[in-house]
Amino acid sequence: MKKYLFIFIFVSIAQLFYGQEKYTIQGELPDHSLDNSYLRLTNSSALSQEKERIKHLFIDSILVVDGKFHYEGVLSQKPFLAYLYSAGTKRKMLDFGLYFIVEPGNIHIRIANWADEGVVSGTPINEDYNTYMITRRSMENQLLFLEKYAQYPDVVRFHLSFLLNGRRMLRDPNFPKYLQILDRMPKADRDILLAWLDYTIKKYEYEKKTKPLLDSIRNNAPRFIETIPSNSSSTTMKNK
Secondary structure: HHHHHHHHHHHHHHHEEEEOOEEEEEOOOOOOOOOOOOEEEOEEEEEEEEOOOOOOOEEEEOOOOOEEEEEEEEEEEOOEEEEEEEOOOOOOHHOOOOEEOOEEEEEEOOOOOOOOOOOEEEHHHHHHHHHHHHHOOHHHHHHHHHHHOOHHHHHHHHHHHOOOOOOOOOOOOOOOHHHHHHHHHOHHEEEHHHHHHHHHHHHEEEEEEEEHHHHHHHHOOOOOOOOOOOOOOOOOOOOO
């Protein structure tokens, strides 16, 4: 009996860790301004209205030492879009944020200048992300990236959600291409984004219907008219 219990425990542990792969993040900053402060690492694959999912996207804090930072993690899911940003800095001008992909391997992030976007390299998807979404960013390159990695929903769903917007349907000639990318995604994730599209369409229609009424209310809002007594010391004399 003990033998079978041991086998059961071993198989359970093996199943728990099966498919989990390590990743590291090595980062270089342009100076020592953020030394001894923390960078926040979050999963950024949630849509703006997925409030419950957003609550659980924080991954970890990474300490900056000597203008550099290092992080090791275990990936228990498919690659996903991450966001790394400074938190709690005293000098607001040094706040920064950078999107990249968490995937197995050694991820390198280099920020040469605070005014420039960082360079991400070291792993396959990040190499493409840096090329098509950061360095040579254009609508054509963005579509190439989203189409290539549609099989990884958490890599593309955040960016794709901005394109799948009811406001764009009638005026964006590329909209059919967005739907083609959507068709390449797994069904469960495709259904979520289709629901998102339906939501944005209804929201846009609602805003169009309510805009005249809201504009009318704003234009006719009561105003306070300040009156100054003629004997007030603040009264100014004109045309002396």
